[in-house]
Amino acid sequence: MENEKHDIIPYRTFLFVLAGLILMTLTSVALTQIYLGTLTIAIALIIASVKSSFVLRIFMHLKFENKFFSRMFIAVALLICSVITLTLLDYLFR
Amino acid sequence: MSTHTNIHRDDLSSKLGMWLFLFTEMLLFGGLFVVYTIYRYLNPTAFHQAAQELSIFVGTLNTIILLCSSASIAMSITAIRLKNKKAALLLLGVTIILGLAFLVNKYFEWGNHLREHIYPGSAILALRGQGDVLFYGLYFFMTGLHALHIIIGLVFIGVVTVSVSKNRITHNNFSLLENSGLYWHLVDLIWIFLFPLFYLIT
Numbered sequence: 001m002e003n004e005k006h007d008i009i010p011y012r013t014f015l016f017v018l019a020g021l022i023l024m025t026l027t028s029v030a031l032t033q034i035y036l037g038t039l040t041i042a043i044a045l046i047i048a049s050v051k052s053s054f055v056l057r058i059f060m061h062l063k064f065e066n067k068f069f070s071r072m073f074i075a076v077a078l079l080i081c082s083v084i085t086l087t088l089l090d091y092l093f094r
Numbered sequence: 095m096s097t098h099t100n101i102h103r104d105d106l107s108s109k110l111g112m113w114l115f116l117f118t119e120m121l122l123f124g125g126l127f128v129v130y131t132i133y134r135y136l137n138p139t140a141f142h143q144a145a146q147e148l149s150i151f152v153g154t155l156n157t158i159i160l161l162c163s164s165a166s167i168a169m170s171i172t173a174i175r176l177k178n179k180k181a182a183l184l185l186l187g188v189t190i191i192l193g194l195a196f197l198v199n200k201y202f203e204w205g206n207h208l209r210e211h212i213y214p215g216s217a218i219l220a221l222r223g224q225g226d227v228l229f230y231g232l233y234f235f236m237t238g239l240h241a242l243h244i245i246i247g248l249v250f251i252g253v254v255t256v257s258v259s260k261n262r263i264t265h266n267n268f269s270l271l272e273n274s275g276l277y278w279h280l281v282d283l284i285w286i287f288l289f290p291l292f293y294l295i296t
Contacts, residue, residue, distance in 0.1 A: 008172055008175045008176060009168075009171075009172055010172065011169050011172055014165045014168045014169050014172070015165065015169075017165070018161060018162065018164075018165040021161045022158055022161060025154060025157050025158060025161070025289075026154070028290060028294060029150060029154050029294065032290070032294040032295065032296070040294075040295055040296075041295050044290035044291075044294050044295050045287075045290065047290070048286050048287050048289075048290050051286050052283055052286055052287075055164060055279055055282060055283050055286065056279075056283070058168075059164050059165070059168045059275075059279045059282075060275075060276055060279045060280075061272075066106075069109075069110075069113055072113065072117070073113070073117075076117045076120055076121070077120070079121075079124075080120065080121065080124035080127070083124065083128055084124075084127060084128050084131050087128050087131070087132060088131055088132065088135065091132055091135060091136070092135075
């Protein structure tokens, strides 16, 4: 049984993404050294999210896969985010 | 497939099964991230000061090591699909070596903490207050659980490497390699969030 054949991803795509990911890591280290306060948390988490999206879409092939996989992933990620938000809201306004 | 026995194989379902398993892993760590968020909110000063004691250099180094290992296992799939077994084995070997390097760094990092009597249940840590106990409790549990996943991932990739060398994984039958890659990338993904939360946000 052969699945729908998607094109073979070339080596250089992974190397470009890797370079981007390392660059983002170093940027996030540098930025968190400069900034202080709540902005630091936001910056670090936004960079982490961008890095994750590259890992998910390219390394884990979600970009080339049936859309069903991405939708399931987004549903689970939203579930985790909403649980964190709701729990935090409970503590903030208790 | 024209083998003498008609073996049923469904690569898409096998991948779907792997993703469903990865979702349970995400929920496992997700729960821990909820605990982290709340305790950080309740103990901002203690978390701020305790996080400053972690080595950003070692954390950054381990992040880069994991990112490189993710790229190498992703490239091994390209290699096997191009029927280049040698390159696939080499890239899998690189992945395993990088994974081991991550664990070696972790060993020295934890060793330093233990020498300073910082570990869950330590009396010296308890003297520093509830916030520090919570920070280091979460730190050891979450990075420890993550390291356990690294060890499991390395065993998985080891099995896959043997399968590639014995031609059980080939250019038209590589779903086990793909699934081990997915698992390894998820471990990387979790670290992408653990790293800023414990090392960077001080």
